[in-house]
Amino acid sequence: MSGEAESVPKKAYLYFANLDGIRAIAALMVVLSHIQLHKKLQGIQHQDLIDFKNFGKIGVTIFFTLSGFLITYLLLEEKKRFKKVSFKAFYIRRILRIWPLYFLLILVGFFVYPAEGSMHALWLSLFLMPNVAFCMKLLPNIFDPIWSIGVEEQFYIFHPHIFRQKKVQNILYTLTGILIVLVALNLTVRYYQYQSQFLLNLDLFLYFTRFDDMMIGAIVALLYFNTKNNCFTFGFQSAFNLLLNKYFQMALAAAFIAFICLFVHKEIGQGDLIISAFSALMMVYLCEPGTTNAFFGNKAVAYCGKISYGIYLLHKYPLMLMLYIVRNYIPPASTFWQTIILYLGTIVLVVLLASVSYFGFERYFLRMKSRFQKITSNKLAATNAA
Template sequence: MDTKEAVLPQKKQVFFENLDGVRAIAVLLVVITHIELHKKTFGLKAALPFSPHNIGKTGVSTFFALSGFLISYLLLEERDNFKKIDFTDFYIRRILRIWPLYFLVVIVGFFIYPAEGSTNALLMSVFLMPNVAFSLLLLPALFDPIWSIGTEEQFYIFHPHIFRIKKLENILYTLIGIFAGLLVVIFIIHRFEDKSPFMSALSQFFYFARFTNMMLGQSWRYFITIPATMFLILNISVCLTCCLIATCRC
């Protein structure tokens, strides 16, 4: 009689060391941009002979592309290993990872220091829409980077459910379709953003939504196998494509 029990695969933490270099470059681009912009605010001489805006946009775009890639990778690995995705577990992990620090910043920023911001900005931040408040110029500058958390959280609302689709190639086609659709919508809105305050605010929202960057990162999951060489190609491709997206204001 065979007494061996079936050993179920265990969830394991995934860490890609070779993506640290990409993260470091992205951080450096964002930091340099903020330093140069603050130097301009205080009337100090700029160190760069060109506007730092585009390099900062490239850094932010790279972060979101990596985020889309890593989340997609984890969800597909879970589906491959367990034949299904535990969506409840996914959302609990995201909440425990993001909400405590996020709401601490919201409480400190609105009520302790700098203790600024309108009621509308507070409500939007509480309901995970700080990117909307940021687009409407309602967030105090000291902690307005929380807009990126809103973008991530809104992305998680629909993103995991794409992986309910059975066939991998159909998932890829869906991602490409959503990505292309978003680009068309963003292009149309951008063309009409100067026609009304509403269109201008909508253009700002889609710009800071960064869903295109994350969809781009998702799609790369299907073109690689995990060797280091392929990750090197991924890293270079992400940076170049994000440069293009940042420059085109997508």
């Protein structure tokens, strides 16, 4: 024994290869949903082979669940490797990742194009409450996807502080307690919603404040972390370990797809919680080291996941451009070709615009963000820092 304190590494390595694929699917589901919605609003009536109506709700739910899952796992990993969570570094990382494109879109949307929206909507958006403006129908629809960014930012205000607790088991109790309260509140308000306008508005607000989905992701991430670190034992440990079995995951995926098919055609009360639970449980297997997935690991899918923030926030601009082109330059009688060109053109333009955003704007801030990262996906950087 040298008598010196054990050195703490500056960075640690952790990489979940398949999560970019999940981001890509979630973002593209939102895009497809909005293409179908706005196509119908513009009177392009060709029947789609697949009903994408509720794809957007599914995609957003997956995004929220993934956010809760990944943030929680990273915070637990930081707490284990570095003995504490650096809250200052956490908030700087979130600011550098989210704020630049978010505030750029606010600037463009309110003052350049479409240069619409009330002052109330502007102030709510500037103070990270665009979900409130969205519920009040104050946001112009071309940039209304910002509502979910406000939800995530609000979640980040309190979530990291749960990890001040020393015992991982106590963190689990806290997360579970918050989830129970949120679900009970949602169910109660939904049951009594028609008794007053206030309850109707509250029900709408609660739906667009999806902390319950993020809590589900957080709880599953904590239980998954526990399988690696044995922080505590719990009654369902053996059942949870089934998630690491590929055949069980195949059955889970089949059940998930069946539920999505049902949800797409008929909305189900609190169905987002079921979607959140399915997606979080599948993330466990997809995060396993060495797990390869022909679809999620595909280079094109992974690339779309990498630029998914831009795809999600910016997609309505290319969509509106393609709607203008299709309405004015494709004969109305050719509704089939209108639909094909609209879908393909929008997706291509969305990927191009998101790529420009990522490499021409976001990446500058991402490089700054890397200085404050405790957990890196770059193995070489972690090795050099140690």
